[in-house]
Amino acid sequence: MAAGRQVKRVTIAVAGGVVLLVGVALLVLPGPGLLLVLAGLLILANEFPAVERYIDPIQDRAMKAAEESVSSPLRIAGSVLAGLALIAAGVIEGLRLFPWLPLPGWSTGSSLILSGIVLFALLGWSYRRVSARRRR
Secondary structure (H helix, E strand, O other): OHHHHHHHHHHHHHHHHHHHHHHHHOOOOOOOHHHHHHHHHHHHHOOOHHHHHHHHHHHHHHHHHHHHOOOOHHHHHHHHHHHHHHHHHHHHHHHOOOOOOOOOOHHHHHHHHHHHHHHHHHHHHHHHHHHHHHHO
8 A cells, every 4th residue: 555655646746747847847938837837736736735835826826817818809819829820830840841940840840739729728718717707
């Protein structure tokens, strides 16, 4: 039983740590950085209760950022354009239209396309959340 518990603890630590590190990287790269930081902290908090104290401040900032992203038609349009640009860049990378670009190919292209899709999903979620709050 103790070995199984240790394996679970290490697995959660690795998974939470990876999600957290990807979220930190996405704070400066295109993508949902704060939301992934929050997800990583939530995963880690399952096994490490001391992490829970960081969840509320990050959750507040992530929700505020999500609401701000749909606060005006201009911001929505900018987000949609950014998502389309990510998808277009992914297709360009995948098709190797500019082979002199760093890391051409579908490995890079698919991650850019996935980032664009995640952006659209989060934009839709944020819009529904803010719309529901305004109706109340």
